Amino acid sequence: MKITVLLFAAAREIAGAESVELDLPLEASVADARAALLLSLPGLALRTNALLWAVNNEYAADDRILHSTDVVACFPPVSGG
Amino acid sequence: MIELTQQPIDYSALTESVRSHQAGAVVLFLGTVREFTGEAHTAWLEYEAYPEMAVAALQRLEGEVRRRFTVTEAAISHRYGRLELGEIAVAVAVSSPHRSQAFDAGRWLIDTLKECVPIWKKEHYTDGATEWLHPEATPGCSQDPDSETTREERSP
Numbered sequence: 206m207k208i209t210v211l212l213f214a215a216a217r218e219i220a221g222a223e224s225v226e227l228d229l230p231l232e233a234s235v236a237d238a239r240a241a242l243l244l245s246l247p248g249l250a251l252r253t254n255a256l257l258w259a260v261n262n263e264y265a266a267d268d269r270i271l272h273s274t275d276v277v278a279c280f281p282p283v284s285g286g
Numbered sequence: 287m288i289e290l291t292q293q294p295i296d297y298s299a300l301t302e303s304v305r306s307h308q309a310g311a312v313v314l315f316l317g318t319v320r321e322f323t324g325e326a327h328t329a330w331l332e333y334e335a336y337p338e339m340a341v342a343a344l345q346r347l348e349g350e351v352r353r354r355f356t357v358t359e360a361a362i363s364h365r366y367g368r369l370e371l372g373e374i375a376v377a378v379a380v381s382s383p384h385r386s387q388a389f390d391a392g393r394w395l396i397d398t399l400k401e402c403v404p405i406w407k408k409e410h411y412t413d414g415a416t417e418w419l420h421p422e423a424t425p426g427c428s429q430d431p432d433s434e435t436t437r438e439e440r441s442p
Contacts, residue, residue: 213336214406215418255420259404262339278336278404284419285333285340285364285405286317286376286396 206231206273210242213280216256219248229271235260236267242279255281288344289363290337297363297377304359309381311388315396317376319369327412333366333375336404340364343403347395355391357382362395364405375407 208227212220227241235258243250258265259278271277287303289295301314319331344362351360358381365375378395382388409417 211336213404214334214408215420217334218418259336259339262342264402276338278339280336280404281406281418281420283400283402283404284407284421285335285403286400 206233206271208233208238208271208273208275208277210238211276211278213278215281216249216279220246233271234267235265235269235271238271238277239267239279257282287359287361288341288348289361290335290340290344291363291365292367293365295363295365295374295377297374297379300361300363300377301379303361304379304381306358306381308383309358309388310383311385312379312381313385313388313392315376315378315392316374317396319371319373319375321371323409326409328371328409329412330371330410331369331375332408332410333364333369334406334408335364335366339404344399347398347402350398351380351391351395354394355382356384356387357391360391360395362399364399364403366405 206229208229209224210227211224212222217223225242225245227238227245229237229241256279260269260275297314297316301312305312321328348360348362351357361379363377369375378392380388380392380395382391407419409419
């Protein structure tokens with residue numbers, strides 16, 4: 206299944222794009238998406254462990270299973286305020 | 287009331303929005319753009335937001351602060367885009383029957399906002415350098431947004 210991952214802040218700048226499309230197996234998890242993202246964008250490697258993931262506007266842990274209709278985002282720790 | 291905006295924050299209106307005959311205390315917190323952080327000399331700041339999730343996270347905070355504290359009204363406004371020195375990046379206003387709950391609720395709101403709401407700050411220094419500010423990951427927020435334990439126990 207195709208999953209579009211929205212990117213923000215330093216992740217967006219390193220990727221040079223506001224989103225990236227990943228081709229993942231059915232029932233792939235956030236951890237699988239993280240591994241695929243790293244293959245697609247090696248420049249994110251140094252930050253991979255620090256990157257947070259969100260699914261449908263809520264933070265998601267590595268074992269969260271993804272569905273093709275999910276809105277998925279990946280970004281560094283937040284620094285608002 | 288929550289707001290995510292690219293316009294200057296009207297903190298007077300925000301404060302008025304939480305005033306009430308039921309409240310004997312109103313606390314307002316403003317986060318503003320600081321010129322010096324140690325030796326680093328900031329020229330301006332750029333805030334980036336994930337708007338859909340940031341609004342959802344702010345709404346969740348507004349609901350949660352009412353569950354945790356005796357709050358009459360609460361209002362949060364966060365700005366994004368380019369901000370100049372001294373401008374207001376965030377405003378939190380809370381009213382409560384008594385001051386201690388108003389202070390506690392306001393403190394909890396701004397602390398939790400900084401940990402959980404997907405907004406990022408990029409420093410633009412006077413020497414032309416730029417830097418995204420990324421604190422350590424906050425697993426208490428990222429893994430369980432409704433956790434009852436981690437946020438309360440984390441020291442400021």
